[in-house]
Amino acid sequence: MEIVRLTEDYLGEFQTLYTEFFMELREKQGWKPGEEEIYRKEAEVYFKRSDLIFLALEGSKAAGFIRLSSREGCFWVEEIYVRPEFRGKGIGRALVERAEEEVKKHDSSLYLLVLPQDKDAIAFWKKLGYGTINTIELTKNLKPSGRSAVHTVELLGERFRIFEWKGGKFNGEERHFMELLEEFYEKGGTKEEFLKLVSSALEGWLE
Template identity: 85%
Template structure:
């Protein structure tokens, strides 16, 4: 396997992988993907604007990519993708390690967003030493939306919602927790009451 800094010669390979990334993601989410030509144009724009993009090659075949952007002096992983037939060969890890080497020349941290439904991605990043920090996405629906297919989760007793996915992989206990939490809030439970319940349970376990 070889990892190269993306160049004009392999731009078409990157466009194809970028398109496959979004088609696969939308399938997992249960959403309709956009037009392939739109994804290909986006990929070309990112290449031309100077984003850091590495391509993994297996022989003559493009196996995967990672794309980094820079915002306000910080580097972000925007996408990482390995074609299904090349998974299980540590290509994703190699792409991340190459990206980290590049970022170390300019900064001492690499950031990314992961949707809470994407447990495979969360497990992958945690295995590589990444930890969760402080981002929460908020939304206000200004018109009626299709945001009914959601799970209820919480952070320090605050109620949050995450989209349901077609490809979810929650455990039975995780699903049970979300269902109980939804009922708790629907029946008038408050943040204060939730924290009291959790603290009492934790104290009981620790005793």
């Protein structure tokens, strides 16, 4: 396996991988995928604007990619993707490590965003030493979206909603907790009441 910086010679392979990434993502999200040509044009734009893009090659075949952008002086992982037949072979880790090597020439940190329902991705990044910081995404539905399958989660007592994913991997205890949270907030429970309940339970466990 070889990790290479994207060049014009491999642009077609990158466009195909980029398209596969979004087709898989949209299926998980339950969204209709965009037209393949749109994804291919996006991929070409990112290459031409000199994003950091690395390909993993297995023999003569492109097995995966990672793309980084630079925003406001910080480097961000925008996408990482390994084809299903090549997963479990350390290719994702190798792509990340190669990207980190490049970023270290310019900065001391690498950032990314992960959806909370993507448990596989969260576990992958934590295994590589990444931790959670700062970001909460907010939205307001300005018209019916057709996306009614959501879960209730919380952060320091604040109520948040996350979309259900096809093939979601929440275990029974996690789902039960989210169901209880949903009922708690639907019945008028407040942030202050939630924090008191949790603090009391933790104090009891620690005694």
